Amino acid sequence: MRLTIHLDTFNCEHPMAFAILWLDKDSRQWSREGHLGLDLPEWGLLHLDCGNTLVCGSNDTTPLCVLEGLDLNGCDGPFEGETGSAQWCAKGARTLMTGHWHVQCIDHEHTAPEHGLFAGGDDA
Incomplete structure (x- = not known):
């Protein structure tokens, strides 16, 4: 399952x-x-912690952003339109900034990407 998440405010x-x-x-x-206006690398890893999703860099478990309440292990979600608070904690932020996350789209297809970061192999 792939989700498109919009972070703002x-x-x-x-x-x-x-x-x-x-x-x-x-x-x-x-x-x-x-x-x-938000400094993020091109890709990274996701970690789960007590019903929250931590958006981390590719080589680090320190979160860039915490998506509060976005439980990727939950049986009932996530669902399109679901919203919650996001805590921005990237390197440049001296203090935590609170914003929102919003699930824009959920793709239930299990299609492997042809190109791009998650394609694997030599083309990635």
Whole structure:
């Protein structure tokens, strides 16, 4: 299962700051599909902690962002339209910034990506 998550409404220097992330529930990886005003790497790993999803870098378990209440192990979700609080804690943030996450789309297909970060092999 893959989810498209929209992060926004962070109180930061750029009033229109947002990020769109593609989360792969099975591989526990994410990729950045779009962003403005939020400094994120191109991809990373997902970790789960007490019903929250931690968006981490590719080589680090320190969260860049915590998606509170987004339980990727839950039987009842996530579902399209689900929302919750997000805590931005990336390196550049001196203090935690609170924003929101929103599930825009859920893809239940198990199609392997042809190209890109999660394709594996030599093309990735």
